[in-house]
Structure formats: C-alpha cells, structure tokens
Amino acid sequence: MATIIDGKTLAKKIRENLKIECDELKEKGIKPKLAVIMVGDDPASKVYVRNKSRACDEIGIEYQEYLLNENITQDELLELIKKLNNDETVNGILLQSPIPENLDINEAFKTITYLKDVDGFTPSSVGKLCIGEDTFVSCTPLGVIKMFEEYNIDLNGKDVVILGRSNIVGRPLIQCCLQKNATVTICHSKTNNLKEHTKRADVIISAIGKPKFVTEDMVKDNVVIVDVGINRDENGKLVGDVDFENVEKKASYITPVPGGVGPMTIAMLMHNVIKATKEQYKEKSIL
Ligand code: GUN
Numbered sequence: 001m002a003t004i005i006d007g008k009t010l011a012k013k014i015r016e017n018l019k020i021e022c023d024e025l026k027e028k029g030i031k032p033k034l035a036v037i038m039v040g041d042d043p044a045s046k047v048y049v050r051n052k053s054r055a056c057d058e059i060g061i062e063y064q065e066y067l068l069n070e071n072i073t074q075d076e077l078l079e080l081i082k083k084l085n086n087d088e089t090v091n092g093i094l095l096q097s098p099i100p101e102n103l104d105i106n107e108a109f110k111t112i113t114y115l116k117d118v119d120g121f122t123p124s125s126v127g128k129l130c131i132g133e134d135t136f137v138s139c140t141p142l143g144v145i146k147m148f149e150e151y152n153i154d155l156n157g158k159d160v161v162i163l164g165r166s167n168i169v170g171r172p173l174i175q176c177c178l179q180k181n182a183t184v185t186i187c188h189s190k191t192n193n194l195k196e197h198t199k200r201a202d203v204i205i206s207a208i209g210k211p212k213f214v215t216e217d218m219v220k221d222n223v224v225i226v227d228v229g230i231n232r233d234e235n236g237k238l239v240g241d242v243d244f245e246n247v248e249k250k251a252s253y254i255t256p257v258p259g260g261v262g263p264m265t266i267a268m269l270m271h272n273v274i275k276a277t278k279e280q281y282k283e284k285s286i287l
Contacts, residue, residue: 002251005147011263015059018270022060025277032277033062034092034118035084039077039099040070049096055266061273070100077103078111085113091277092118115280118272120172129175136272138172143264144205144226145176151253153224155180161197162186163241164207169228173205206241216246225254228261
C-alpha cells in the first residue's frame with residue numbers, strides 16, 4: 001500500500017506560515033497585493049480564481065480582480081497589464097489562462113514585469129529557471145517539488161518521467177527535476193511506445209488531462225506517482241490522470257485527486273506573492 005501524499009495538509013501548513021510572514025510585512029507598513037485578470041467567463045477559470053481569492057483572504061493578501069469582457073482588444077489588455085506594472089500598490093499580476101483565442105496570451109505574459117510575475121510565465125522567469133538562478137517558478141511545478149521535499153523523496157539519480165509538455169506544468173517541471181539531479185524524460189502526444197518509458201520510471205508526474213490514463217500495467221513496483229490532472233469522469237466526479245485505485249497498490253507514494261497537487265498550486269501562488277512583495281521592497285532598499 002502506498003503512502004498518500006497529503007497535499008491538502010501540507011498546503012494548509014504553508015499558508016499558515018505565509019500568514020505569519022504577511023503579518024510581519026504589515027507591521028512594517030507593507031501590504032502585499034495580488035491583481036488577477038480574467039478575460040471572458042471560462043467556468044473552470046471562475047472556480048480557480050475564486051479559490052485564489054479565498055487563499056488571499058485567509059493569509060491577509062489584498063486581492064483585486066479585473067474581469068474583462070471577451071471582446072476586449074489586445075491593446076486594451078496590454079494597457080491594463082502596463083498600468084498594473086506601474087502601480088506601486090500591486091505586488092503580483094496574474095493573467096488567468098485561457099483567454100479568447102483571438103488574443104495573444106504569450107505577448108500578454110511577456111508584458112508582465114519580472115518582479116510581479118507570480119505565475120513564473122515571463123521569458124525572464126523561464127530563462128532564469130533554465131540556468132538555475134533563483135526566480136519565480138510556475139506554481140504547480142513548485143508545489144510538486146515541495147511535496148517531494150516534505151516526504152523526503154530524493155530525486156538524485158532517479159528516472160523521472162513527465163507526461164505532458166505544457167508551458168505551465170511539463171516544461172518547467174523538467175528544469176525543477178533536473179535541479180534535483182534527476183534523469184528527466186518528457187513524454188507527450190507524439191511519443192512512441194509511451195509504456196516503455198513509464199514502465200522504467202522511478203517517478204511519474206502526469207499532467208495530460210485524461211482520466212484513468214496511467215494504469216497499473218504502465219508502472220513498476222514502488223513507483224512514486226504525482227497526479228497533476230484535474231478532470232471530470234463520466235459521473236461528473238473530480239478525478240486525476242491516474243487510475244488511483246489500481247496504481248496505488250503498486251506505488252510507494254501517490255498523490256490523490258482532489259487533495260493532492262491542487263491545493264499546493266494555490267499555496268505556491270501565495271508564496272510567490274509574498275516573495276514578489278519582499279523583492280520589490282528590497283529593490284527599493286526598504287527591506
Ligand atoms: N490556468 C490554469 N492554471 C493556471 C495557472 O496556474 N495560472 C494561470 N495564470 N492560469 C491558469
């Protein structure tokens with residue numbers, strides 16, 4: 001039987017520590033603030049954004065939401081980002097994805113100033129991550145690494161197989177695992193003989209968005225499984241990418257869905273907002 005990696009409890013502990021840090025900043029007259037931009041009304045995004053706002057409330061981070069009409073132009077979106085870049089009361093800027101397809105999300109991410117890049121999506125953050133410098137790391141990969149650290153799962157020399165090559169999860173995870181001295185393989189929709197890769201993996205991190213994609217026959221005994229998937233099954237139940245019930249029997253560690261990676265992602269966003277706030281004030285020689 002596998003040890004269940006309890007992301008919910010770990011995330012709560014992290015949020016409690018962040019609240020202490022946030023209180024200390026407030027004692028110095030510094031009020032951390034996150035601005036969230038949402039374009040259109042994607043139902044999943046609404047849920048994510050609500051959860052982010054609740055986490056801010058709990059920690060004491062000010063939260064400001066900009067809900068933009070789906071007909072907004074690229075210029076209008078960039079203007080808002082630039083305004084928030086220049087607003088000294090705003091410490092973190094998050095553009096919720098997806099946005100309507102006629103808008104260029106990469107150009108919008110690029111417009112966010114590095115020191116407010118709490119999602120870690122700007123070219124500066126991504127580039128710094130690639131050369132191993134301290135930076136803002138995308139929240140889900142950072143949450144996954146914190147889980148490994150909390151459970152003393154050492155990646156040194158291990159075969160880590162990542163499923164999915166998104167800019168938000170798969171690609172930054174390559175660098176995060178590499179920094180922990182893992183041998184990293186990234187698999188995606190065009191990978192041949194996927195099972196050959198997963199079968200030899202010491203650690204599998206799945207972020208592809210397909211229910212029950214990772215099955216018992218694809219993994220070896222004592223594998224560590226991290227399930228980043230957030231899907232609905234045929235009954236509308238929230239499930240990950242992994243056939244949990246069967247894979248759990250072979251795994252040494254496994255994350256559940258819900259209660260695994262999801263809460264960690266939000267805790268890491270809060271971590272990045274506090275980090276951004278501190279770095280901005282250090283830049284002004286105030287901290
Ligand atoms: N959409 C889905 N996940 C994320 C995320 O982590 N950040 C942003 N900005 N949008 C998302």
